[in-house]
Structure formats: structure tokens, C-alpha cells
Amino acid sequence: MTLEMADRGHHAEDGRRKRQTSGPSCQHVLCYQLFAVFMFIIGLVGGIFIGMYVDPKIDNKENKNCPSSTNQVINNGNTEHVPTVWNKSSIGAKSGECPFTSPVTQTRYEDTVFAPLTNAEMYQAARFLKNSGIISTLEEPTDLTQNFILYQWLDVPAKNDALNYLDGNGEKPKRYARVTVQRGADLDVMEYKVGPLGSTSTPMTSQAMTRSGEIHFNSRPYEAVEVDIMTEMLKPDLAKLADLMAESFDGIKYPDDVSLNFYNGPPSMSGTTRDTRWSIMLNGFGYDQGDVDLIHILPLSGRVHHPGTNTSEWYAYDFHYLNQGPYKTARDLMDAYKAGAIRKVRLDKGFRASIVDRIFPKRDTSKPLREQANKQGPRTYYPTGPRYKIDGTNVKWMDWSFEISGGQIRGPALFDVKFKGERILYELAVNDIALNYATDSHSQNNIIYADATYGIMGGDTPGTVIKDIDCPVHGSVLQTSFWWPTTQRAYNMSSICVYEADGQSALWRHAGMGFEAGLRNRYLVVSVPVVIGNYDYTFEFHFFLDGKIFNYARASGYIQASFWDRDDPKWPDKTRDSFGYRVSDYMSGPIHDHMFGFKVDFDLIDKNNSFQLVNWKAGPILEAIRTQNASIPDAPEYFIYNETRYIDWEPVQTERAITKQAHQQFMVVVNTREKNKWGVERGYVIEPLATGSQSLNQHPILNALSFTKHHCAVTKRKEDEKTLTSMYDVNRMNNPQGYLEKFIDNESIVDDDIVNWVTVGFLHIPTSEDMPMTVRVETGFLLRPFNFFDRTASFDMPQHTDTIDGVLKESEPNFEQCAEPPPKYCRFC
Ligand SMILES: *[C@@H]1O[C@H](CO)[C@@H](O)[C@H](O)[C@H]1NC(C)=O
Ligand SMILES: *[C@@H]1O[C@H](CO)[C@@H](O)[C@H](O)[C@H]1NC(C)=O
Ligand SMILES: *[C@@H]1O[C@H](CO)[C@@H](O)[C@H](O)[C@H]1NC(C)=O
Ligand SMILES: *[C@@H]1O[C@H](CO)[C@@H](O)[C@H](O)[C@H]1NC(C)=O
Ligand SMILES: *[C@@H]1O[C@H](CO)[C@@H](O)[C@H](O)[C@H]1NC(C)=O
Ligand SMILES: *[C@@H]1O[C@H](CO)[C@@H](O)[C@H](O)[C@H]1NC(C)=O
Ligand SMILES: *[C@@H]1O[C@H](CO)[C@@H](O)[C@H](O)[C@H]1NC(C)=O
Numbered sequence: 001m002t003l004e005m006a007d008r009g010h011h012a013e014d015g016r017r018k019r020q021t022s023g024p025s026c027q028h029v030l031c032y033q034l035f036a037v038f039m040f041i042i043g044l045v046g047g048i049f050i051g052m053y054v055d056p057k058i059d060n061k062e063n064k065n066c067p068s069s070t071n072q073v074i075n076n077g078n079t080e081h082v083p084t085v086w087n088k089s090s091i092g093a094k095s096g097e098c099p100f101t102s103p104v105t106q107t108r109y110e111d112t113v114f115a116p117l118t119n120a121e122m123y124q125a126a127r128f129l130k131n132s133g134i135i136s137t138l139e140e141p142t143d144l145t146q147n148f149i150l151y152q153w154l155d156v157p158a159k160n161d162a163l164n165y166l167d168g169n170g171e172k173p174k175r176y177a178r179v180t181v182q183r184g185a186d187l188d189v190m191e192y193k194v195g196p197l198g199s200t201s202t203p204m205t206s207q208a209m210t211r212s213g214e215i216h217f218n219s220r221p222y223e224a225v226e227v228d229i230m231t232e233m234l235k236p237d238l239a240k241l242a243d244l245m246a247e248s249f250d251g252i253k254y255p256d257d258v259s260l261n262f263y264n265g266p267p268s269m270s271g272t273t274r275d276t277r278w279s280i281m282l283n284g285f286g287y288d289q290g291d292v293d294l295i296h297i298l299p300l301s302g303r304v305h306h307p308g309t310n311t312s313e314w315y316a317y318d319f320h321y322l323n324q325g326p327y328k329t330a331r332d333l334m335d336a337y338k339a340g341a342i343r344k345v346r347l348d349k350g351f352r353a354s355i356v357d358r359i360f361p362k363r364d365t366s367k368p369l370r371e372q373a374n375k376q377g378p379r380t381y382y383p384t385g386p387r388y389k390i391d392g393t394n395v396k397w398m399d400w401s402f403e404i405s406g407g408q409i410r411g412p413a414l415f416d417v418k419f420k421g422e423r424i425l426y427e428l429a430v431n432d433i434a435l436n437y438a439t440d441s442h443s444q445n446n447i448i449y450a451d452a453t454y455g456i457m458g459g460d461t462p463g464t465v466i467k468d469i470d471c472p473v474h475g476s477v478l479q480t481s482f483w484w485p486t487t488q489r490a491y492n493m494s495s496i497c498v499y500e501a502d503g504q505s506a507l508w509r510h511a512g513m514g515f516e517a518g519l520r521n522r523y524l525v526v527s528v529p530v531v532i533g534n535y536d537y538t539f540e541f542h543f544f545l546d547g548k549i550f551n552y553a554r555a556s557g558y559i560q561a562s563f564w565d566r567d568d569p570k571w572p573d574k575t576r577d578s579f580g581y582r583v584s585d586y587m588s589g590p591i592h593d594h595m596f597g598f599k600v601d602f603d604l605i606d607k608n609n610s611f612q613l614v615n616w617k618a619g620p621i622l623e624a625i626r627t628q629n630a631s632i633p634d635a636p637e638y639f640i641y642n643e644t645r646y647i648d649w650e651p652v653q654t655e656r657a658i659t660k661q662a663h664q665q666f667m668v669v670v671n672t673r674e675k676n677k678w679g680v681e682r683g684y685v686i687e688p689l690a691t692g693s694q695s696l697n698q699h700p701i702l703n704a705l706s707f708t709k710h711h712c713a714v715t716k717r718k719e720d721e722k723t724l725t726s727m728y729d730v731n732r733m734n735n736p737q738g739y740l741e742k743f744i745d746n747e748s749i750v751d752d753d754i755v756n757w758v759t760v761g762f763l764h765i766p767t768s769e770d771m772p773m774t775v776r777v778e779t780g781f782l783l784r785p786f787n788f789f790d791r792t793a794s795f796d797m798p799q800h801t802d803t804i805d806g807v808l809k810e811s812e813p814n815f816e817q818c819a820e821p822p823p824k825y826c827r828f829c
């Protein structure tokens with residue numbers, strides 16, 4: 001569900017890279033002035049965000065607003081006071097705002113080894129590349145033959161270097177940028193490692209990480225310059241079709257009412273040429289040129305042949321109207337249309353005017369309020385202030401500690417995840433999201449997106465965290481930066497929210513006859529909402545008190561619809577076709593999947609781990625017993641049934657992909673040299689939540705995006721096998737070069753540094769409930785201690801225990817009634 005680019009008629013703009021792509025009109029000064037104002041406002045709002053939630057000084061000032069500091073009652077585990085937790089007479093009592101001490105002790109990122117690149121670092125790298133002649137411009141590129149920066153992200157230090165530093169003796173790794181450069185002059189894309197960044201005595205260098213010509217120019221991600229040229233190029237053709245558009249599509253005027261979409265279909269199979277499908281769609285809401293829904297796609301489409309940089313060799317062809325074609329030229333299509341040689345469609349009059357009412361996400365005022373819906377719902381707050389600390393990008397909470405990282409291409413990542421002083425993971429990272437659509441449409445069948453080709457945390461909107469909706473008022477917002485190729489500038493966005501959540505249910509409980517005990521489930525959340533065109537994904541990492549980590553991938557946003565041709569004679573059932581349901585007036589919801597690929601690099605205690613499948617089986621008693629001792633002659637007499645369940649251990653010796661789980665398999669990572677008190681190998685189990693699987697067998701996607709075939713693949717960790725896809729492979733699927741399957745080549749993974757590549761996803765059959773908006777679908781996986789501790793790790797927490805004799809009473813720390821600070825933020829004011 002990614003929209004690469006949408007030309008907004010005369011306000012051409014890249015819809016996917018909202019506010020990023022210059023269209024022809026964006027070359028007008030006014031457009032940039034507006035943009036500058038916009039970015040200024042973002043700066044201001046961003047500033048307010050930082051001020052409120054990150055800057056400790058301002059937080060202190062806010063503390064002065066608290067009526068008195070005696071408000072801050074923190075019981076440090078002493079249980080001599082009877083807790084007032086359930087003092088009913090005090091509930092509802094008027095009191096001051098809750099005490100709040102900012103959890104953010106340091107806002108500087110650059111001191112951290114894994115921190116995402118900052119704006120300043122991106123500029124430093126860009127200036128260096130300009131000065132060394134590797135890029136030809138630091139201004140907005142206007143010509144395809146220029147060499148300019150596409151994207152930048154942190155070049156994560158080699159693991160050995162990072163560990164040597166983290167674990168005590170090594171030198172602190174310096175920070176480097178990984179920079180992709182589109183080289184129109186050389187007809188390729190290059191990647192450079194640029195640094196060290198910051199002020200160091202070491203002179204900066206740029207090291208080419210790819211060979212010249214290795215990444216073909218035509219397998220590059222889409223960018224604005226070519227989109228603008230294609231848009232301009234299509235203008236005369238579309239002008240010829242103006243009557244057809246007006247007649248068919250409720251009187252629309254070209255270009256004012258129409259946007260152009262260029263889809264990644266992908267643009268090439270070989271990576272050496274470039275052809276892009278386009279279609280038109282109705283303009284959306286009128287708030288910002290970049291606001292697009294992908295619902296109103298109209299059945300007028302075609303292709304552009306646009307390899308290389310010599311645009312005089314580019315041409316438009318393959319025109320289709322209502323899936324009828326191909327017509328070589330717009331003129332041919334118009335002639336056939338005028339001659340009545342083809343079937344026509346006519347949208348109902350007034351349809352266009354109803355778009356905002358039908359799909360803009362506002363309350364449906366034609367419906368009465370539900371009973372009591374005019375009251376505020378339950379809310380959570382920190383009665384004694386935050387219990388986590390954020391130092392730059394280092395987060396600490398309840399004996400957990402980790403580094404927040406990530407970049408604009410691959411999305412969020414966490415490094416050096418430790419619990420109770422022991423390392424659990426070296427890296428836990430989102431790597432890619434793959435989607436593949438099926439629908440009966442010339443422009444949209446087989447659309448394939450690999451979102452890392454465009455950027456997962458890459459600046460579709462400047463502030464993706466929506467306070468009080470996906471991030472509590474008291475949550476801490478961290479900013480990350482992205483590089484926008486269109487202006488060759490870096491921008492901040494409020495992209496990460498950290499907060500402690502109240503699960504409002506028991507993490508564990510037992511109520512006996514003479515006692516009751518339990519622990520309320522509270523957990524730390526790192527929430528990263530990203531916007532990729534029409535779709536929103538929220539990645540959440542949840543850290544639990546007992547050592548579990550839940551990883552979620554959630555989806556919401558607009559579906560990418562397809563035109564529903566109600567008069568298409570080939571479909572007998574007018575409510576559905578082979579690829580989906582009719583979901584609205586002229587919309588069909590194309591089936592597709594969302595497959596999320598994660599990198600999970602466990603370092604349980606130390607780097608060298610092993611992988612086991614604990615197979616959950618069933619069979620005759622004797623068979624079960626003989627899996628452990630083959631010389632047992634007979635089954636013991638006391639088993640009452642002949643069939644039993646049993647488990648069977650399979651140490652996996654060499655790299656392996658787990659694709660179809662024939663029986664239930666527990667995927668366990670262990671450190672075979674580390675045993676718990678009971679002599680058992682200490683481990684963690686990887687448990688996918690409900691997940692869809694790849695159903696394709698021969699499709700070209702299966703190489704480039706081979707991670708979609710597996711639930712999990714385990715490979716030996718290598719510095720040159722950093723991510724599970726190459727960001728160029730989806731544009732050269734017949735010749736992929738950096739895909740997961742290549743890593744699986746029978747190397748030993750016993751007691752070695754290993755990586756688990758975990759894939760989870762959902763299969764999406766859009767229904768009418770996806771209109772106007774897909775309502776939160778989720779999947780994910782759980783990392784759970786598996787004999788890692790001698791006993792449950794959460795029993796060191798203050799908890800609730802109450803015995804009938806009154807002798808043993810334990811409770812959570814005391815607190816005094818206080819008021820949640822009111823929301824104080826506003827993005828657009
Ligand atoms: C309960 O709250 C009331 C009002 O704040 C206070 O007077 C009373 O002492 C409290 N009781 C206990 C047991 O803490
Ligand atoms: C965000 O932008 C401001 C102003 O340009 C800058 O001072 C700050 O360092 C930026 N933050 C990051 C994370 O780059
Ligand atoms: C671009 O293509 C045209 C048409 O094939 C050709 O005449 C021209 O020489 C080409 N220009 C360059 C710079 O190669
Ligand atoms: C249990 O089942 C196995 C396999 O079907 C069979 O060989 C064996 O005789 C059975 N044993 C008993 C005690 O029924
Ligand atoms: C298997 O079980 C038999 C019978 O109890 C026992 O004698 C033998 O030592 C066991 N084998 C192993 C390898 O433990
Ligand atoms: C993998 O390696 C093992 C032992 O190292 C060997 O026996 C096996 O034949 C190899 N398999 C393949 C497919 O190369
Ligand atoms: C981990 O395994 C590698 C490869 O077998 C070995 O060279 C290294 O010494 C081991 N490291 C530790 C900490 O055991």
C-alpha cells in the first residue's frame with residue numbers, strides 16, 4: 001500500500017513522498033515559499049514538542065505549576081505505611097497535577113553509538129560529498145544527469161567494534177553516514193560510507209561501498225525529477241483525453257481535478273530498463289496537495305518508457321480505458337472512444353462532490369451519538385512521574401536497557417537490549433515490508449511494493465506521532481531525521497514515542513482460599529508510527545517485567561482501491577470478482593498482503609548462540625520415549641492411552657529456513673554454554689502471533705522478496721548480510737542480488753553468532769469496513785524467556801499479596817491522588 005508518487009495536476013507533488021517531490025508548479029517560487037513556511041511551522045511545532053516533552057528545563061518549569069512539591073509522594077518500597085491505593089474517600093478528591101520530572105536527561109543523539117543520524121550529521125556528510133565532487137549539487141536537483149543524494153542513514157558500526165566498546169575495552173566507534181547517490185552522469189547508483197562525523201581529529205573520507213555500475217541506474221528508487229518529467233511528458237496526451245475524462249468521470253477537468261499516480265509495478269524486471277504504469281485518480285480532500293487517498297483511482301491508465309537520462313527517448317504508450325486497450329497513443333484511444341468502438345463508463349453526476357463526505361476521516365454526523373459517548377473514556381497517567389529514563393537514545397526502565405536506532409529506509413531498530421545486566425539482543429530491527437496486490441485492472445494488477453525501497457521511516461509526514469491518540473500525553477517523543485532528495489535537505493520528524501503503559505490486567509495472578517496475589521501488568525512501549533503514502537504502520541516494541549518482548553506491526557490508513565466496473569460483462573456477480581469485493585460506489589478492494597520482515601539478532605549472554613526446534617508431536621508412547629532413549633524395549637504399563645503428545649529436540653546445525661511448519665515447532669535460541677539453576681540451557685523462544693503465509697509458488701517476487709516465504713530463517717551473522725532485502729531488488733526481480741535466500745547456504749550455526757529473520761504478516765481481503773479507513777489490523781511476534789531464568793523474573797517487583805490471617809500484606813508503592821496534566825500540544829496551531 002505504498003503510493004510512490006502522485007502528480008496533483010498543476011500542483012504536481014509526489015504523493016508518496018508527501019511534501020517532498022517538486023512538481024512543475026513547485027518550481028514556482030510561491031510553492032517553495034509555502035513549503036518553507038510549512039517547514040517553519042513544523043519547526044515551531046517540533047520545537048514545542050521538544051520543549052514540552054524532551055527539554056528537562058521546561059519540564060522543571062512546569063513542575064512549578066504543581067501546587068506543592070509535597071504532592072510528590074514516592075514510597076521507595078517501604079511497606080510500613082498502609083497503602084492508600086484504594087482509599088475510596090480520597091478518590092475524586094480535588095488535587096494538583098501529578099508530579100512530573102522529565103525522563104529525558106539528554107537530548108543529544110550524537111554521543112551514542114547507534115543513534116539515528118541527525119540533521120547536522122546529514123549536512124556534514126552532504127557537504128563532504130559535494131566538496132569531494134561525488135555529488136554535483138546541494139540544491140534541488142532539476143536534471144536527471146545530476147549526481148545527488150537519495151537517502152542517508154547511520155552506517156551502523158561493525159558488531160565487533162561496537163561490542164568491544166560496549167563491553168569495556170575497545171575504542172568508541174565513530175559515527176558514519178551511509179549515503180546513496182543517484183549518479184545520472186554515470187548511469188548508476190552508488191553507496192558511500194562517509195565520516196567520521198562530528199568534530200574528530202580523524203579526517204573525513206568517503207568510502208565507496210558499491211562498485212561503479214554495480215547498481216544500475218534503472219533499478220533505482222523513484223525520485224522527483226523523473227516523476228516531474230513524466231508528468232510533463234504526459235500532459236499533451238492527457239489533454240487529448242480531456243473530453244473522455246469529463247464525460248466519463250463526472251465532469252472532471254484536466255488537470256485541475258486529477259492526480260497522476262505512477263505505480264511501482266515494478267518499473268523493470270531486469271533492472272536495466274524502466275517502464276512505469278500510471279493511472280489517474282480524483283483529487284482528494286483539498287487540505288494539502290500531498291494528502292492523497294488511493295481510493296478514487298479511475299480506469300484511465302497507460303505506461304511510460306523512461307530508461308536512462310535521455311528523456312528525448314522516453315515515450316508514453318499502452319493506453320487503456322476501462323481495461324480496454326492497449327492503444328498505442330492517446331489519439332488512438334480517443335478515436336476509438338469517439339467512434340463508440342469501446343465500452344464506456346459514466347460516473348453518477350455529483351459523485352465527485354461527495355468524496356469528502358464519504359471518505360474524509362471525520363465523525364459521521366448523520367449518526368446519533370452513542371449513549372454516554374459525550375463523556376471522556378478511561379485514561380492512564382503517572383501518579384508519581386515517569387519510571388523510565390531517556391539519555392540521548394538510551395532507554396532504561398525496570399532493569400531493561402536498550403538503544404533506539406533506525407533510519408529512513410529500514411525503519412526503527414533497537415540495539416544492545418539488556419535485561420538485568422545481561423544482553424538479550426544485539427539488534428532487533430524492522431527491515432522491510434512487502435505487499436503484492438491482485439486485482440482486475442490494467443494499472444494495478446500485481447502491484448508490488450517493498451517499502452524499504454522508498455523508506456519506511458522516511459518522512460511522508462513531518463510529525464507522525466499523534467499525541468493522545470497513539471502516544472499518551474505524558475509520553476516522550478523522540479525525533480529522527482530524514483533526507484529529502486527533492487530539496488537535498490534534512491528534516492526532523494517526531495517519529496518515536498516512549499511511554500510506560502498500564503495493561504490494566506494481571507501479568508500473573510492467583511486467588512487461593514487463604515490468600516490472593518498478583519502483579520498488575522505494566523510495560524514499556526516504544527511506538528513508531530510511520531506513514532507510507534496511503535497506509536500507516538505502527539511498530540511497537542513492548543518490554544515486560546518478566547523478560548518478554550512483544551513486537552507488533554499494525555496497519556491502518558486508506559486501502560489502495562481499484563475501479564469497480566459494474567458493467568464488466570465478465571463478472572456474473574456484481575458484488576465481487578476473483579480478486580475482491582465491491583467496497584463502495586465504484587471501488588473494489590484488491591486483495592493483497594502485508595509481510596513484515598524483522599532482523600532478530602539474539603546475543604543471549606554472549607554472541608555465540610544456537611538454534612533449536614522443539615517439535616511438538618503426537619504418537620504412540622513407545623515412539624515418544626524412544627526419541628530420547630532408543631534402547632527402551634517396551635512402553636511403561638502406566639500410560640493409559642497409547643497415543644500421547646511429546647516433544648522432540650532438533651538442534652539445527654546449519655542455516656535453515658522454516659517455511660511450512662508441518663507440526664507445531666517452538667523456535668528456540670539458546671546459549672548452550674550457559675545453564676540455569678536446573679542445568680537447562682538458557683534460551684528465548686520466538687513465537688509468531690497469528691500470521692499469514694506466502695501463497696505464491698512461481699511468482700518473480702519470490703526471489704527478491706524471498707523473506708515472504710518463511711516464518712523464520714536462521715543464518716550465521718555477517719557484516720555483509722546486514723538486511724534481509726536489497727532496496728534495489730524489487731526493481732530488478734529477475735536479477736536480485738541481496739536477498740535473504742542468498743544467506744542460507746548451509747553454513748554451521750552451532751554455537752556461533754546467528755541471526756533470526758522473522759517474517760509475520762496478514763492477508764488482507766478488503767471489505768466495506770475498510771472504508772473509509774482500514775481499522776487496525778495487527779500481527780507480530782513474541783520473544784519469551786525459555787529457561788532463561790531460574791524462576792519467573794518478575795517476583796522482584798512490589799506486588800499485591802494479601803493473606804487471610806493478615807500477616808502478609810504486600811502492595812505496590814504508595815501514591816497520592818493527583819490530576820493528569822491536560823493535553824498541551826497542537827500540531828497545526
Ligand atoms: C483517605 O483519604 C482521606 C481524604 O484524603 C484521608 O482523610 C484519610 O486519612 C485517608 N485514609 C487512609 C487510610 O489513608
Ligand atoms: C531537529 O532540528 C533542529 C533544528 O534544525 C536541530 O537542532 C536538531 O538537532 C534536530 N534533531 C535531530 C534529531 O536531528
Ligand atoms: C538522446 O536521444 C536522441 C534520440 O535518440 C539522440 O538524438 C540524442 O543524441 C541523445 N542525446 C544524448 C545526449 O545522448
Ligand atoms: C500403540 O500403537 C502402536 C502404533 O499404532 C502399535 O504398534 C502398538 O501395538 C500400540 N500399543 C498398544 C499397547 O496398543
Ligand atoms: C535407556 O534406558 C535403559 C533402560 O532404562 C537404560 O538402561 C539405559 O541406560 C538408557 N540409555 C541411556 C543412553 O541413558
Ligand atoms: C551441508 O553441510 C553438511 C555438513 O557440513 C553436508 O553434509 C551437507 O551435504 C551440506 N548440504 C548441502 C545442501 O550442501
Ligand atoms: C564464537 O564462535 C566463533 C566461531 O566458532 C569462535 O571463533 C569464537 O571464539 C566464539 N566466541 C565465543 C565468545 O565463544
Ligand SMILES: [Cu+2]
Binds near residue numbers: 593
Ligand atoms: Cu491492507
